[in-house]
Amino acid sequence: MSAPHVAIVHNNVDRNSAIGTLALWAVQVGLEAGWRVTVVARDLDPDLRAEVDWRRLYVPPRLHAVQWAAAEPTVRRALAGSTHDVLHVYQPQLTGFADTWHVSYLSRSALDHDALGDEPGPRARLGRAQARIVARLEDAYLRRTGSGAQVLWCSEFIREEYLRLYGAPARGAILYDPAMDVDALAPQPHPVPSRAPVIGFLGGLDPRKGLRDLIPAVAGVPDARLVIAGPKSAGFADDRLADRLTALGWATDLTDFWGQIDVLAMPSRFEPFGMAATEAAIRGIPVLLSAQVGCAQLLVKDGAAVVWDGTPATFIDQLSALSEREIQSPGFPTRVADTLDPRRLGDQLVAHWTAAAASRR
Template sequence: MNILMLSWEYPPLLVGGLGRHVHALATTLAAAGHEVTVVTRHVPGALAEEYTEGVRVIRAPDDPAPGADMLNWALTFNHTLTRAALRACRTGRYDVVHAHDWLVAHAAVTLRDHLDVPLIATIHATESGRHQGWLPGQSNRAIDGIERWLCDAAVRVIVCSEYMKREVTRLFDVPADRSDVVFNGVDALRWRARPRAVEAARARYAGDGPLISFAGRLVYEKGVQNLLAAVPLLRERFPSLRVVVAGDGPYRKDLEENAPPGVTFAGFLGGHELTALMGASDCYVVPSIYEPFGMVALEAAAAGTPVAVAHTGGLAEIVDDGLTGVTFPPGDPEALATAVGSVLADRDHARSLALRARLRVVDDFNWPSIAGQTVAVYERARACDASQVSREAEKLLAAL
């Protein structure tokens, strides 16, 4: 199958989990024998076009954006993305267009019409969900409208959890039989850090006490403020406890100003640095208020680290409390401290949690399986699209 994939981030440009997801999906599909083209955003130092890891990657430079807000930037970005994709289409035919999130919606619909092929949309998160159901400004409401439009334009909608399936059904009236749950995948080998790297991270961050960590974009819905609120409670039991917050984002300044003693803000960590931090940690915490899936919890599990996660969204579907991790109610620092404390206080229990979690990652979330499920969605989309064309042709003939 020949697949045209659109994403606003792709290595070496990584902002969050979406770019890692698209990269892993594209390379796994290519390894399985499919032709994959990814059209994405340009990053300084990268080639405008290249074949890498079996994937043709087209990188579109940004157009000047009128204004600084995300919506204006996205609308202008879609123009340059469309032009780059149309140039790519001169040298091949495609069977499907696969769009990742609202940021590429306009380009995706244009290419669907230009190529006359089915459009599949993966909705990784929603604007409503990111704001706990509140759309405070005009830009938020516009993004919500673009998400609905993309779902309407797609033959099939992929979501990463049953939680997200319910959300797109409720928000955008997507029929349940037109959406498909395909979990995110994890390359378990990629998240196993070298022992020396783990030792170095431990020496750098842990000091004399237990180490807990978080990594992600620093925005309100990730719930880092609740982790920070739990730190004094944890330090009452574990006085030498250290906490590392890795990542960056608009909420970082507020978090740093309100951080208690024992917390280090490490900034964005990529590649081996993040893997080493996870491997060096005694517990990895995902305190999200809103989390469509929670891929980072599986990445930490793949690194061999016990996880404590908020019982919300997709996290509630991938972590079994007391079996593959521990859970706590979202937005509850006291419950977070109790859950993390139970891991830190019983190392044998922590090791058994980590072992069972890693085995589940290998069995249930491996990328070849996830890619195969995605191809099955593509096939359903093509079949639905062909049936729709046939019905429209029959209507036209009947009208003659």
């Protein structure tokens, strides 16, 4: 009997984006479970190229709305002749012919949570216009076609958003994003100093990530420092923090970042899961996050995080509580690592694939 065969689709299957990292994990899950794996992607991690059937995906070079509209025909073309048993995707416009869809973003939900910002300039305005077009396309597709795939929500938050917008699918389940660096597990939480805490922020200058709310909050904490990393952040400065701000820029290796900070702040306006927050918690670094971060329920329950409402006054209060260990709970790194164990979640993913393959027969 031949091995089962899964095809996995995403523009990039590598560590250069959160969803790309998730797709890379899914490929590794399939390979370790003994499945044949086909990857449809423009970019593929070099370490995987000899292990999978790589179908190169054409992605239009500009305009997100054009890329969205082109995805279905270009993916179908790339899959021509494939004998896969299961098609696993991350994009809603592919769910009409996919078997499993790991929901890691909803464009309409991002708009509803004011995640696009209001930055000036033609490039920012064009980006917002395209996001609105894509949200309308996504709405029309999911309301007309629905998801024929098994819907795998990455968090309770994104499940509630999906149900609010599109109603209940025929099949749906929670599949958390896994912890990608369990080797970094800390035995206990790190102490948060009562003076001169170092606040970390990942997300660069993307308005969705909430840096605009964080800067005045950190500025109001005497002696606090802010370390930021992420796209377009190299050389970033702000007079309110002056030399209390360090901008590391984009880096795939965040060892230096994690080593500098006492607390991670994630004040995102819309964050379907929040992989960086769980990576911090596993390292014993507590997290201040907004209610719009998908893993908020999980981390608060495990004693690793507190929800922050975005105001400077409450930011000071929450930092004080963390420094007094009123929020942190002993052992939270292990609890988070157990919940997000990549092998256990990988077994869940394979079970969904197996059920999908059986339903095709």
